Amino acid sequence: MLTFVSIKRFFLIALIVLLVGDWMYNIPTFYYWILIGIFLTLTVLGSFLIQWNFHFKSHNSNPSIVENQIALTFDDGPHPEYTPQVLQLLKQFNAKATFFCIGKHMEGHSGLIKRILTEGHTIGNHTYSHSRVFGFFGAKKVIAELQKTNGIFAKITGKQIQMYRPAFGVTNPNIKKSIKAMGLQSIGWSIRSLDTTPLSDDTILHRTTHKLAKGDILLFHDTSPKTIIVLERLLLILQEKNLQSVTVDQLLNIKAYA
Ligand SMILES: [Zn+2]
Known part of the structure; x- marks a missing residue:
């Protein structure tokens, strides 16, 4: 399996081989640059593609599930306008979902948090700030963010969140260290809707349904009117396919x- 540990090992061995070869036959510098280029490309790809489980294992689906079940997940809320609309649709179709909330968005919305739980859904940790540079934070800062969000949730509900959805799907050694220290499980996805991009409703619906099978985890965001429109159509398709969220x-x- 391609992991950060395995490519680091490969890189070191290849470097030693190059150095020995260089000492014996004078190898051109070009080969060192190729090696560094491969290492950096794989590391960047592995840090952005959560399904690779490159830095640590994330739960991206449940391929061994027997029941006709999938999991809808909504990131970046709670949103005072769109989260209630998502909840209304879920209730209408008797579907359950998971909301990976941003800590700073939870503040001042304790009623919405309680409503999500009362209606049978689950809440996970999706950082406090959702900073664009979260991937560059040191372990101390990552832990502080995750603890702050868990603290806000605990104040409202008395419970400690155990599931973490990486912001932007980014993973790295500092996030690995942080979730391990806090005992959190990382939750990825098998189908990304791309509902925050300019893609049309039809394209998003096609992306999320054409290969949909039991055990899949779908990534959406409860932050825009487009998601509400797509969600209603998706819930109808789930009903037709006899898939329960x-x-x-x-x-x-x-x-x-x-
Ligand atoms: Zn997010």
């Missing part, structure tokens, strides 16, 4: 809270 902890059979 459950919370991600139920789909994976793991604990959502401590």
Whole structure:
């Protein structure tokens, strides 16, 4: 399996081989640059592609599930306007979902947090700030963000969140260290809707349904009117396909809270 540990090992061995070869036959510098280029490309790709499980293992689906179940997940809320609309649709179709909330968006919205839980859905940690440079934060700063969000949630509900959805899907050694220190499980996805991009409703719906199968985890955002439109059509398709949306902890059979 291609992991950060395995490519680091490969890089070191290749470097030693090059140095020995260079000492014996005078190898051109060009070969060192090729090696560094491959290492950096793989590391960048592995840090952005959560399905690679490059730095640590994320739950991206449940391929061994027996029941006709999938998990809808919504990131970046709670949003005072769109989260209630998502909840209304989920209730209408008797579907359950998981909301990976940003800590600073939870502040001042304790009623919405309580409503999400009362209606049978699950909440996960999606950082406090969702900073664009989160991937460059040191472990101390990552832990502070995750603890702050868990603290806000605990104040409202008395529970400690156990599931983390990486912001932007970015993983790295500092995030690995932080989630390990906090005992969090990383939750990825198998289908990314790209509902925050300019793609049309039809394209998003096609992306999310053409290969949809039991065990899939779908990534959406409860932050825009486009998602609401797509969600209503998607819930109808789920009904036709006899697929039930459950919370991600139920789909994976793991604990959502401590
Ligand atoms: Zn996000």
